[in-house]
């Protein structure tokens with residue numbers, strides 16, 4: 039279902055409000071500095087690992103990577119070895135790639151198709167549902183209980199064709215995690231999108247430095263003067279904070295209309311006016327940032343590879359492209375290198391990393407325009423558990439629920 043006419047009108051009014059204001063909206067909190075150690079302190083990196091990467095829903099795969107029963111994919115981006123398996127029932131399962139015998143990997147290929155999962159070490163054999171089916175020389179084990187020696191299951195849920203994983207048995211459902219965003223995303227038909235491209239790049243900077251370049255438009259005039267700035271009307275950008283640390287930006291094209299390169303190409307017909315004529319970009323906690331439009335659903339994902347390195351993934355989900363070339367939004371030459379806009383962001387990220395490691399870096403004062411970064415950090419602390427964080431590394435919880443969607447004091451200012 040496309041966005042309602044009333045909501046479109048409200049968003050248009052909010053854009054005009056943002057362009058005309060001379061200060062942040064009344065009552066918007068003063069944002070205390072983000073402690074610099076959140077980018078450089080090994081203790082914080084450890085807390086992220088233990089809590090953020092363990093308790094969040096993470097995009098791991100797309101059904102096109104495991105299209106048939108028996109297909110599997112090895113997925114290690116979150117620092118844990120995971121096998122994603124298409125079961126005979128049609129369910130998609132996720133397991134630790136850790137044999138119940140002596141912990142060897144069950145698969146070592148990135149992709150494959152098997153009628154059974156057979157451990158590489160001594161041949162223990164598992165079904166697609168993770169049950170232990172057979173072991174070699176069973177007469178040599180005393181009382182081996184097959185029923186409790188299956189593969190360890192990991193939470194795995196789908197949003198349309200997308201496959202998400204969560205390592206926390208107590209986590210909310212994916213639907214609850216996304217909340218109202220799951221409804222807003224109906225117009226994008228994630229249940230129909232195909233996987234057009236998926237590439238990854240190693241970057242020499244902390245994963246949050248790379249991600250934050252895609253979470254605000256305050257940098258556009260400096261970093262993208264010739265690429266993004268002529269197209270995107272940054273002063274009309276409208277940010278929204280959602281529960282669970284998610285966020286959204288909507289910035290209209292300067293032309294007010296659809297970009298000319300997005301007219302005669304395959305389209306998701308149900309996508310409404312706002313996503314067609316604006317950059318409508320979502321941040322899904324912790325590491326998904328992406329504009330969603332009528333031509334592509336291209337998430338960028340950021341994964342830590344140490345405190346000062348990250349893996350940067352570029353995905354393109356797209357409507358059926360027929361016989362034409364596969365769309366690949368973020369890269370040139372089928373992933374050989376990043377496109378110009380992303381190069382501008384990522385090359386600068388390496389410079390930022392050097393600077394934040396210096397004695398001169400203490401903390402980060404964020405503007406109202408960059409407040410989605412603060413909102414992300416506030417939620418991060420709640421997920422970690424505020425009392426688990428050394429005091430000097432915490433952020434104060436200053437953005438109150440009155441600013442979290444559907445609440446929004448700016449909406450009350452509109453006539």
Ligand code: FES
Nearest residue numbers: 137139140157160
């Ligand atoms: S470790 Fe897997 S069969 Fe021995």
Ligand SMILES: [Fe+2]
Nearest residue numbers: 251252261383
């Ligand atoms: Fe950028």
